Amino acid sequence: MFRTLHPNIKARIGISFLSKLIGSMVFPFMAIYFAKEINIGVAGILLVINIAVQFVASIYGGHLADHIGRRKLMVWGEWVKVGGFALMLSVNSPWLVSPWLTFVALLLIAVSQGFTIPASDAMLIDVSTREERAYMYSINYWANNLSVMIGVIIGGWFFQSYLFELLIGLLAMSLVTTWLTITLISETLERSENALASDAGIRGLFRSYRKILYDARFLWFTAGGIAVLSIEFQRNNFISVRLADIFPPMMYQFGWLGNIPFDGVKLVSILTLVNTLMIVLFTAPIAKWVRDRNLQKWMYVGFIVFASGFAVCAFTDSIWILFGATVILSVGELLYVPTRQTILADIVDDSMRGTYMAFNGFVFQIGKLIGAGSLMFSPYIGKYGMALFILLCGLVGVMMTFWALRPTMRTVKQE
Structure with a gap:
């Protein structure tokens, strides 16, 4: 079936794989970078600003993609990304190291991603049929997980000692993906006669999203998703910084394996590998197992198990x-992801499915904001306070989602 997919789909899956493969060697460890070069509190502030910039850019980027075209926005974004990577490389070289200019480079990359991702997502829908989409997204999901898994493993072992070399690879790969986007991606936006007169400004943006704000059920469901996703982003923020601090680079004894050079960054990469392997191997059978069961019940169980695993990771010092704990949180993720996605598809208004899916993307951006923001208050509450905070996020996710799915909750159709 892969051969029958539109050339844009196959090209985009390949481009995304290459981008995330090399990006995963660097970006998951930027919290450690800023905490080391400046301090943990400032690191949290910088990451929050970076995520907020991408969040705002994605809102407007999705709107622009419907007016100026998918391909044009994607190509523009790729070139801005090249500029950001070039700046990042130049200020992390043997001759110059500047965390503040590195932050400026990250802002450029954030704007680029905020504009290209919505355009790319819209393009995939443009060139796929309803029957193809489940297969298309499944292939894309597996490719993304595989690329992240490989990238995090490599980055975990080489980030601290070979950042300059990794950034050279990042810039080279960005040039490759820019060339592939220009040569392989075709425009898919069909403009009407009055398309050029369409309002691509802020007023049109608010008109596009205003209607969805009347759907109380979906808004509560989204809020519950934000609470749960904020837990997942603790891995690359508080947990990674904590593990890098308590496991400094040195020789560690691993039983019959003997003494091995190890540190907290490598540990984060291995834990991420365990989580990703479980997701890749068991998503399909778990999704099939829960399909004929009470979806809400197992979704709530997944929330709690997921939060419990991360809470343990927040305070334990035992490898x-x-x-x-990583195995436990992976089980929770396997339980709640397919059930929540199924329920989400049931509660959206079919006539506004694209807008709903774009709005649902805010779950990830706001979850990232909360995850990065935790770096600012974590020094005051400590590791046990962070464990309680993670558990609280899981409980809030359960309560908000339960509230959203009550039969009496107002929907946009009723409004």
Whole structure:
């Protein structure tokens, strides 16, 4: 079936794989970078600003994609990304190291991603049929997980000692993906006669999203998703910084394996590998298992198990307990992801499915904001306070989602 997909789809899956493969070697460890070069509190502020910029850019980028075209926005974004990577490389070289200019480079990359991702998502829908989409998204999901898994493993072992070399690879790969986007991606936006007169400004943007704000059920459901996703982004923020601090680079004894050079960054990459492997291997069978069961019940169980695993990762100093907690949180993720996606598809207004899916993307951006923001208050509440905060996020996710799915909750159709 892959051969029958539109050339744009196959090209975009390949481009996304290459981009995330090399990006995952660097970006998951930027919290550690800023905490080391400046301090943990400032690192949290910088990451929050970076995520907020991408969040705002994505809102407007999705709107622009419907007016100026998918391909044009994607190509523009790729060139801005090249500029950001070039700046990042130049200020992390053997001759100059500047965390503040590195932050400026990250802002450029954030704007680029905020504009290209909505355009790319819209393009995939443009060139796919309803029957193809499940297969298309499934292939894209597996490719993304595989690229992130490989990238995080490599980055975990080489980020601290070979950042300059990784950034050279990042810039080279960005040039490759820019060339592939220009040569392989075709325009898919069909403009009407009055398309050029369409309002691409802020007023039109608010008109596009205003109607969805009347759907109380979807808004509560989205809020519950934000609470749960904020837990996942603790891995690349508080948990990664904490593990890098308590496991400094040195030789560690691993039983019959003997002494191995190890540190907290490598540990984060291995834990991420365990989580990703479980997701890749068991998503399909778990999704099939829960399909004929009470979806809400198992979604709530998944929320709690997921939060519990991350809470343990927030305070334990034992490598083996960290591995066990990672297995636990992976089980929770396997339970709640397919059930929540199924319920989400049931509650959206079919006539506004594209707008609903774009709005649902805010779950990830706001979740990232909360995850990065935790770096600012984590020094005051400590690791046990962070564990309680993570559990609280899981409980809030359960309560908000339960509130959203009550039969009496107002929907946009009723409004």
